[in-house]
Amino acid sequence: MFEYTFQWRQAFRALPQMLDGALVTMQIAVLSMVIGVTIAVLLAVARNAHSPWLRWPATAWVEVARNTPALFQIYMAHFGLGSFGIYLSPYVALLAGITFNNAGYLCETFRGALRAIPATQVRAGRSLGMGQVMAFRLIVLPQMFRIAFLPTTNQMVWAILMTSLGVTVGMSTDLTGVTQDLNARTFRTFELFALAGALYYCIAKAVMFAARLAAWRLFRY
Amino acid sequence: MIEIENVHKSFGALEVLKGINLTVDKGEVVSVIGGSGSGKSTLLTCINGLEPINSGRILVDGIEVHAKTTDLNKLRRKIGIVFQQFNAFPHLTVLENVTLAPRKVKGLSRQEAEEIAVKHLTHVGLAEKLNVYPGRLSGGQQQRMAIARALAMSPDYMLFDEVTSALDPQLVGEVLDTLKMLADEGMTMICVTHEMSFARDVSNRVAFFHKGVMAEIGPPEQIFGNAQHEETRKFLSSVR
Ligand SMILES: Nc1ncnc2c1ncn2[C@@H]1O[C@H](COP(=O)(O)OP(=O)(O)OP(=O)(O)O)[C@@H](O)[C@H]1O
Numbered sequence: 164m165f166e167y168t169f170q171w172r173q174a175f176r177a178l179p180q181m182l183d184g185a186l187v188t189m190q191i192a193v194l195s196m197v198i199g200v201t202i203a204v205l206l207a208v209a210r211n212a213h214s215p216w217l218r219w220p221a222t223a224w225v226e227v228a229r230n231t232p233a234l235f236q237i238y239m240a241h242f243g244l245g246s247f248g249i250y251l252s253p254y255v256a257l258l259a260g261i262t263f264n265n266a267g268y269l270c271e272t273f274r275g276a277l278r279a280i281p282a283t284q285v286r287a288g289r290s291l292g293m294g295q296v297m298a299f300r301l302i303v304l305p306q307m308f309r310i311a312f313l314p315t316t317n318q319m320v321w322a323i324l325m326t327s328l329g330v331t332v333g334m335s336t337d338l339t340g341v342t343q344d345l346n347a348r349t350f351r352t353f354e355l356f357a358l359a360g361a362l363y364y365c366i367a368k369a370v371m372f373a374a375r376l377a378a379w380r381l382f383r384y
Numbered sequence: 385m386i387e388i389e390n391v392h393k394s395f396g397a398l399e400v401l402k403g404i405n406l407t408v409d410k411g412e413v414v415s416v417i418g419g420s421g422s423g424k425s426t427l428l429t430c431i432n433g434l435e436p437i438n439s440g441r442i443l444v445d446g447i448e449v450h451a452k453t454t455d456l457n458k459l460r461r462k463i464g465i466v467f468q469q470f471n472a473f474p475h476l477t478v479l480e481n482v483t484l485a486p487r488k489v490k491g492l493s494r495q496e497a498e499e500i501a502v503k504h505l506t507h508v509g510l511a512e513k514l515n516v517y518p519g520r521l522s523g524g525q526q527q528r529m530a531i532a533r534a535l536a537m538s539p540d541y542m543l544f545d546e547v548t549s550a551l552d553p554q555l556v557g558e559v560l561d562t563l564k565m566l567a568d569e570g571m572t573m574i575c576v577t578h579e580m581s582f583a584r585d586v587s588n589r590v591a592f593f594h595k596g597v598m599a600e601i602g603p604p605e606q607i608f609g610n611a612q613h614e615e616t617r618k619f620l621s622s623v624r
């Protein structure tokens with residue numbers, strides 16, 4: 164009934180390839196966060212805007228991103244847009260899908276953080292001759308990032324794990340994609356995926372650790 | 385010179401300023417006293433254009449604050465304002481708080497801005513605290529930092545809105561001393577205050593606000609010794 168013999172050596176021989184895959188995973192996660200954070204800031208501002216032309220699309224984005232499966236969002240970027248003749252490669256589709264998801268979640272995180280910053284802070288900046296954008300950039304944003312820092316790191320970990328969904332749109336160079344390929348060739352399913360799992364775990368932990376360190380360095384106040 | 389001409393200001397249906405006229409000359413110190421909700425803070429935020437007005441006009445050095453063509457960001461460089469809440473920027477050190485606007489708004493180099501900042505921070509007695517974050521300062525120190533921050537823009541006018549009312553009693557003195565020092569140096573100031581002794585000793589004129597109207601204005605001797613208006617006497621006896 165239990166005839167599977169473990170062959171760890173074979174799995175470990177695949178480690179260099181998997182580490183390459185992990186790099187691609189990290190690259191997608193980081194890019195999706197950098198772009199996602201930028202869009203999320205804009206969405207957060209748009210959702211607080213007076214004009215419904217800004218508010219409505221931003222709200223729609225957030226609603227869809229937070230209330231549909233991430234897998235669908237990535238599918239849509241690849242196959243959905245494909246139906247309209249817009250072809251995104253698996254890499255770009257995966258990046259787009261995760262970025263879409265990140266932006267939606269982070270928007271709400273940032274909005275909450277913005278609410279915690281008293282309006283008098285902006286007033287003080289404006290009184291010193293700063294324009295609206297400058298006051299936002301120099302006074303509001305840094306405080307917002309501090310308040311939102313931990314939830315943002317959580318989203319980063321979530322983004323790393325979401326990259327594994329890329330395999331469903333034909334992504335083959337990230338950690339899951341590489342592992343899947345190796346598995347198809349060697350059938351060492353348990354060992355390969357256990358090793359990949361361990362790598363995901365280590366990356367996630369490393370990111371959290373780096374974030375703590377960065378927070379300690381950055382937020383001295 | 386600040387010229388306030390027949391200014392009316394409403395928040396929705398509530399008329400907060402009902403035709404204010406006031407001229408403040410260069411070098412003059414005007415204290416504004418009056419009951420809660422009488423429109424004192426609103427007047428200050430109208431002067432630097434943070435609040436729009438409904439009618440009348442306010443001129444600062446001949447520039448109409450609420451004219452569409454006025455560059456408010458530029459105008460505000462010459463009008464410093466300090467609020468009751470200290471509004472320190474918590475993510476910046478004391479020195480950075482004070483250099484931020486001179487660098488980013490006026491375009492001074494870091495070195496120039498720091499020289500000016502150190503000068504003003506020393507002036508208000510915070511030379512030892514340059515690299516401290518505001519969270520570590522007492523209320524009085526934060527308020528003095530806010531004053532230095534406004535002064536670092538080299539304003540021609542300073543507006544103070546009850547800058548001591550959020551302070552513990554034992555810290556009020558140090559901030560009032562700073563204001564006195566500025567007045568002695570010839571700064572043109574409008575001070576909204578609940579500190580009657582400050583109003584009496586430091587100002588050239590005292591204005592009494594009552595329900596959106598400037599009920600009475602005159603030299604301190606008149607307001608505190610021989611008030612013409614019934615409401616002024618009532619108010620003063622209530623705060624004594
Ligand atoms: N942003 C605002 N929106 C609506 N109403 C406001 C606003 N700011 C002030 N008011 C109202 O305007 C009136 C005058 O307020 P203001 O703050 O100018 O009074 P004040 O004389 O400074 O009083 P205090 O001594 O309590 O500071 C008050 O009734 C206040 O509730």
Ligand SMILES: [Mg+2]
Binds near residue numbers: 424426546
């Ligand atoms: Mg007030």
